Amino acid sequence: MTYEKELEVALLAVQRASILTKTVYSSHSKGTLSKSDSSPVTIGDFGAQALIIASIKHAFPEDEVVGEEDADDLRKNEDERKLVWDLVQAAKLDDSSAEDKIGGPIKSVDDMLTALDSGRSNGGRQGRIWALDPIDGTKGFLRGGQYAVCLALMVDGVPTVGVIGCPNLPIDDQAPLDSSIGADADDKEGKGVLFGAVKGEGATSRPLSKGALQQSKKISMKAVPDVRQATFCESVEAGHSSHGDNAAIASKLGITKSSVRMDSQAKYASIARGAGDIYLRLPVSKSYEEKIWDHAAGVVLVQEAGGEVTDAWGKPLDFGIGRTLKENKGVVAAPKDVFPQVIEVVKEVLGVKQ
Numbered sequence: 001m002t003y004e005k006e007l008e009v010a011l012l013a014v015q016r017a018s019i020l021t022k023t024v025y026s027s028h029s030k031g032t033l034s035k036s037d038s039s040p041v042t043i044g045d046f047g048a049q050a051l052i053i054a055s056i057k058h059a060f061p062e063d064e065v066v067g068e069e070d071a072d073d074l075r076k077n078e079d080e081r082k083l084v085w086d087l088v089q090a091a092k093l094d095d096s097s098a099e100d101k102i103g104g105p106i107k108s109v110d111d112m113l114t115a116l117d118s119g120r121s122n123g124g125r126q127g128r129i130w131a132l133d134p135i136d137g138t139k140g141f142l143r144g145g146q147y148a149v150c151l152a153l154m155v156d157g158v159p160t161v162g163v164i165g166c167p168n169l170p171i172d173d174q175a176p177l178d179s180s181i182g183a184d185a186d187d188k189e190g191k192g193v194l195f196g197a198v199k200g201e202g203a204t205s206r207p208l209s210k211g212a213l214q215q216s217k218k219i220s221m222k223a224v225p226d227v228r229q230a231t232f233c234e235s236v237e238a239g240h241s242s243h244g245d246n247a248a249i250a251s252k253l254g255i256t257k258s259s260v261r262m263d264s265q266a267k268y269a270s271i272a273r274g275a276g277d278i279y280l281r282l283p284v285s286k287s288y289e290e291k292i293w294d295h296a297a298g299v300v301l302v303q304e305a306g307g308e309v310t311d312a313w314g315k316p317l318d319f320g321i322g323r324t325l326k327e328n329k330g331v332v333a334a335p336k337d338v339f340p341q342v343i344e345v346v347k348e349v350l351g352v353k354q
């Protein structure tokens with residue numbers, strides 16, 4: 001298998017970081033700060049990014065990382081720094097040989113800050129660059145909804161390895177989506193899934209809590225013989241994706257089931273394993289540029305499970321331009337068979353708005 005070591009390291013790194021995020025998820029104090037764009041960041045986001053970059057740098061020291069967070073806030077804020085350091089020290093895999101593969105514990109506060117700060121790559125079309133979202137769906141994480149720990153390796157601008165940890169999704173790949181999945185989520189018994197995919201090699205899921213990577217099962221998108229029966233997913237936040245446009249598209253397709261709203265790339269993961277069918281993310285603002293770390297891992301997963309992903313105009317997502325998908329607007333993902341039908345209607349709805 002190609003990229004075997006990359007996949008193994010990414011799975012272990014995301015698994016370890018998820019142990020940290022789960023600790024924060026169940027704690028009352030999440031150390032929430034507001035970033036310059038007014039979006040939230042927590043001790044979970046900082047800790048998970050530090051752990052994952054330390055893992056990557058141990059296994060692949062030459063690789064670059066485009067990570068959502070940086071260490072600026074922690075360098076200024078001693079209390080927050082201490083909280084993150086305690087979390088980072090406590091998060092360990094059960095299996096010591098697995099821990100060794102990702103470099104073991106981070107040795108000092110300075111090393112933690114250096115790791116956290118090593119996600120500043122500008123991205124680009126050449127070489128090996130990892131896209132990292134340590135907590136995708138931070139608002140969901142804070143609200144008690146879905147969130148995901150997302151990591152992808154891009155090779156020459158193409159997402160090639162994708163790993164997503166979803167601590168609050170049911171382990172059962174076939175568990176149907178309903179509206180409760182995105183609200184009142186928890187990570188109790190029967191929850192927690194780790195998804196992985198390598199370009200050309202297919203996609204898998206396995207329980208997040210179990211050490212053995214061998215437990216993985218192949219996943220694939222569900223066949224959709226009649227698009228009117230499809231289930232579609234969308235963001236919880238109306239500011240991230242236009243609920244009105246998504247509903248208009250669904251209605252034109254003859255879909256009668258209401259949308260399943262959930263935060264994070266759990267949407268990509270859910271359609272990749274056939275729990276849902278279609279992901280619609282129609283742009284709200286003309287100026288917002290989607291970030292590569294919000295999509296890279298999910299795109300590999302969906303493509304390898306038999307799906308197609310483009311922007312709302314049917315253009316392929318271009319991950320090779322930098323930290324954002326600035327040449328694209330919105331995202332549409334669906335099984336290959338129904339994709340042409342879906343994108344046609346998406347273009348119609350967008351066309352009317354021009």
Ligand SMILES: Nc1ncnc2c1ncn2[C@@H]1O[C@H](COP(=O)(O)OS(=O)(=O)O)[C@@H](OP(=O)(O)O)[C@H]1O
Binds near residue numbers: 039138140235294
């Ligand atoms: N204006 C706007 N438009 C589109 N997308 C935006 C916008 N602002 C933020 N973001 C990014 O959305 C990421 C989470 O969105 P999701 O759709 O996955 O979840 S939800 O909107 O919270 O339901 C979220 O990821 P995290 O910051 O990792 O949580 C943001 O990167």
Ligand SMILES: [Mg+2]
Binds near residue numbers: 135293294
């Ligand atoms: Mg995100």
Ligand SMILES: [Mg+2]
Binds near residue numbers: 068136137
């Ligand atoms: Mg994030």
Ligand SMILES: [Mg+2]
Binds near residue numbers: 039040068138
């Ligand atoms: Mg964020």
